Amino acid sequence: MPSLDIDLTQTDRPDSDAVAPAGFALADDPSAGRTKPPRVIEIGEVTAGIAVPEGRGVRFFSSSRDFDGLDGAVFRNAEQAARAARERVAARTRAAARHDRVAELRRRA
Template sequence: MHSLHADLSPDDRLDPAEPARVIEIGEITAGIAVPEGRGVRFFSSARDFDGLDGAVFRTAEQAARAARARVSTRSRTAARRDQPRLRHA
């Protein structure tokens, strides 16, 4: 398994007073983004987001975007799976 890591430059600064942020996608709590170094580390709280667990992002918003992308990808996959399959004669 691999982690996602944001490319951080020396000019990036994180406010040391910034608290951990809960990331919610709709009514689902995806996880939390905890400040670490010059970014945030994502800790998943739902199985659907375990692929992002431990990933480091530049900002909590980037972590939230990644979580939203996982939801939309899973939704599209489920929608395709539920569609009736066409049979060719």
């Protein structure tokens, strides 16, 4: 992970003309609390990934190979990202069940 090096001059008084670096907000900025924090998305006991606020939505970063197909996708909100991850698990479960049924039919034949 890259480090963030910012040259800050130390003063004993608050600076009313302070400007926050891009992507950061000042503590007394009224809009500072509006940004939602990143959310971890778990499906059952598996951590699917993290939804990071970006612009008008969230970007999904997968933490498991099972969810790499969603990696980098942008959703309107974290709930949509979680729904997509649940659907991916459900689709894989259905595919595995079909595979098991086909294998069982082949054994019987």
